[in-house]
Amino acid sequence: MNKEIAVLGAGSWGTALSMVLVENGHQVIIWGRREDLVQEINEQHTNQRYLPNVRLPEQLKATSSLSEAVAGKDVVVFVVPSHSMRTIAKQVKKWIGDHALVVHATKGFEVGTGMRMSQVLKEELSEPFETRIAALSGPSHAEEVAQKCPTTVVVASSHSEVAEEVQGIFMNHYFRVYTNSDLIGVEVGGSLKNIIALAAGLGDGLGIGDNAKAALMTRGLAEIARLGTAMGAKPLTFVGLAGVGDLVVTCTSQHSRNWRAGYMISQGKKLDQVLHEMGMVVEGVQTTRTAYSLAMRHHVEMPITEQLYAVLFENKDPEQAVEDLMRRGRTSEWEEIIRSW
Numbered sequence: 001m002n003k004e005i006a007v008l009g010a011g012s013w014g015t016a017l018s019m020v021l022v023e024n025g026h027q028v029i030i031w032g033r034r035e036d037l038v039q040e041i042n043e044q045h046t047n048q049r050y051l052p053n054v055r056l057p058e059q060l061k062a063t064s065s066l067s068e069a070v071a072g073k074d075v076v077v078f079v080v081p082s083h084s085m086r087t088i089a090k091q092v093k094k095w096i097g098d099h100a101l102v103v104h105a106t107k108g109f110e111v112g113t114g115m116r117m118s119q120v121l122k123e124e125l126s127e128p129f130e131t132r133i134a135a136l137s138g139p140s141h142a143e144e145v146a147q148k149c150p151t152t153v154v155v156a157s158s159h160s161e162v163a164e165e166v167q168g169i170f171m172n173h174y175f176r177v178y179t180n181s182d183l184i185g186v187e188v189g190g191s192l193k194n195i196i197a198l199a200a201g202l203g204d205g206l207g208i209g210d211n212a213k214a215a216l217m218t219r220g221l222a223e224i225a226r227l228g229t230a231m232g233a234k235p236l237t238f239v240g241l242a243g244v245g246d247l248v249v250t251c252t253s254q255h256s257r258n259w260r261a262g263y264m265i266s267q268g269k270k271l272d273q274v275l276h277e278m279g280m281v282v283e284g285v286q287t288t289r290t291a292y293s294l295a296m297r298h299h300v301e302m303p304i305t306e307q308l309y310a311v312l313f314e315n316k317d318p319e320q321a322v323e324d325l326m327r328r329g330r331t332s333e334w335e336e337i338i339r340s341w
């Protein structure tokens with residue numbers, strides 16, 4: 001059945017997801033902060049800054065009013081950067097109808113608390129949304145979804161009927177949606193892969209080779225799974241779309257902002273300059289900070305994250321970071337993961 005849907009966040013991902021939803025016959029309104037962007041979407045049917053050279057469907061409406069966006073909607077999709085999730089949730093809670101489904105497609109944790117996005121939403125929206133929150137994640141660059149390239153994602157909720165309802169709303173012939181009951185694993189996998197993508201971009205820029213990149217991805221997955229399981233995730237989730245799937249695409253795609261940020265740092269650019277030049281959200285930077293402290297809180301080793309933290313925030317020489325990773329003490333490949341099962 002067709003739904004009335006609000007998409008909050010008119011960046012690349014919010015715009016691409018809105019296109020999917022319009023394609024599926026839903027009535028979609030996208031909320032953006034900037035009036036000029038809202039006007040561009042409504043009048044030119046483009047979003048040149050965040051999704052260049054894409055023609056948006058004329059049925060897609062945009063607004064800069066949060067109340068207009070969410071009031072009376074069947075589904076509210078949050079696609080704002082993680083740093084603004086709580087503020088936006090606080091602002092909209094008085095307008096979201098009691099019957100609405102809440103979905104988020106954001107990859108990251110709340111800075112300071114280390115909370116997952118569904119936890120932030122639960123805390124802000126409270127009853128009666130406790131059971132009606134789902135997370136959408138997986139290997140899905142907005143640029144390719146907007147071109148209708150075959151894409152698979154996963155929607156997770158602790159309530160299977162919620163995940164299945166969201167699956168039905170988003171799924172179509174080029175956007176295949178799987179369900180998963182492991183909300184923690186899906187959110188943690190989608191967030192932590194950005195750290196490894198940054199490291200992969202750095203490694204590629206330093207020219208450390210394909211063997212090293214395969215090592216970063218594989219050992220990266222091991223540390224993602226280690227922290228994830230310590231946080232309550234199911235290990236199998238990390239070999240699924242929100243784990244290895246998203247890790248592969250983000251470490252290898254030309255579209256990845258996290259990979260590009262790592263590459264630019266390897267060329268000697270300072271972090272501030274990289275973020276300024278990118279002009280888009282690079283979630284992996286703050287996620288590195290958060291994962292670094294979550295690893296301490298949960299007493300798990302995350303050697304790649306620790307080295308990236310030192311490069312990003314303590315001015316460590318990236319080549320030294322690679323050397324230090326290679327000189328770590330001997331260990332067994334599966335020891336820690338098996339211990340955490």
Ligand SMILES: NC(=O)C1=CN([C@@H]2O[C@H](COP(=O)(O)OP(=O)(O)OC[C@H]3O[C@@H](n4cnc5c(N)ncnc54)[C@H](O)[C@@H]3O)[C@@H](O)[C@H]2O)C=CC1
Pocket residue numbers: 009010011012013014032033034050079080081082083084088105106107108140141142143279280281283
């Ligand atoms: N771009 C992609 O291919 C994908 C992105 N994501 C995730 O989606 C989330 C959003 O990313 P994108 O749309 O790519 O970002 P983007 O960089 O393309 O756009 C960011 C949007 O957020 C808005 N924004 C920035 N600060 C804000 C604030 N304080 N309050 C409200 N809005 C604010 C900007 O105006 C802009 O509309 C991120 O967590 C990202 O990791 C997930 C899957 C794919």
Ligand SMILES: O=C(CO)COP(=O)(O)O
Pocket residue numbers: 107138139140141142194197246249250255256257258259281282283
């Ligand atoms: O999460 C993404 C693809 O699945 C987008 O990654 P970037 O933010 O690195 O572009």
